[in-house]
Amino acid sequence: MIHTAMCTCICVAACVTLVTMVTGGRRIDTAISYHDQTGIGKALKASGLSREEVFITSKVGPGFPLGYQDTLSQMTTILEQLDTSYVDLLLIHWPGPAGQSSDPACQGSSMNHTKCRLNTWHAMEKIFNAGTAYAIGVSNYEENHLQEILSTPGMLRPSVNQVEFHPYWQERDLLQFCKQNNITFNGYAPYASNDWAAYYHHWPHSLLNDTTLQKIAQAHQRSPAQVALRWQFQLGLVVNPRSQNIAHMRENVNIFDFELSNVEMQQVGSLQKPPSHPKVFEDPHDIP
Secondary structure: OEEOOOOOOHHHHHHHHHHHHHOOOOEEEOOHHHOOHHHHHHHHHHHOOOHHHOEEEEEEOOOOOOOHHHHHHHHHHHHHHHOOOOEOEEEEOOOOOOOOOOOHHHOHHHOOHHHHHHHHHHHHHHHHHHOOEOOEEEEOOOHHHHHHHHOOOOOOOOOEEEEEOEOOEOOHHHHHHHHHOOOEEEEEOOOOOOOOHHHHOOOOOOHHHOHHHHHHHHHHOOOHHHHHHHHHHHOOOEEEOOOOOHHHHHHHOOOOOOOOOHHHHHHHHOOOOOOOOOOOOOOHHHOO
8 A cells, every 4th residue: 555645746656656566555545635646647557557456545625625616626636637537435635624615614704614524525425426436535534523424314424534543643432433333444644653754854753663562573573664554454444554665565565464462452552652743643633
């Protein structure tokens, strides 16, 4: 799987996507706000793989306006950039509106956050019914945001909620809520660092340097990253790792032939949080 948030150049996105295919990856996570979809589309054409062999997730927002018509317009752009007739999964990237929306519910001082999200979801349903997204879901939604959809009669249930999740930031209550409502929980940032930390070397902590995680990795003759991914997999998550390193890409798809014990699962789940930045990305809890 490739999460492409750091591939902001068309040529880089194309190269990374091709390498991912070569190393066995078949799931791509992108978004209109990543500005990399044109490169991904070119790579898919050059890969020699059929469209059906690759699972593509894309997202509308958050740097682009939400609302009914704006969501439909973004979907047109997504398909054009990826050069495909459909995506396998389309998500609403963020529960808060952004940009200059044409939808009154998503505008300025008169903004109605709930109505804006529901109008956006109506557009997602239209996209799903048109067959240009085979599944629809949300990202960074908390329980109250999900309840708006689930409690509205006749609305389609989100198939996925993509949320930051790692040993330093465990949304266990949200995970349980999603399981109870048959919503697949898709974790991102599994190594508790942002997409640019490897380049700028200023992130204040490193999950992969944790001594407990390293000891467990040594016991299984695996890398700490593989242990972190395996921990999330055994919790029942779909996981979004990301890398531009070929060796790491191979590691990311090689976590299914070992298993963590109950004790090891508890140890990883109880790692001491760092004093700053336990959560990597913005917190959606305060979005009304």
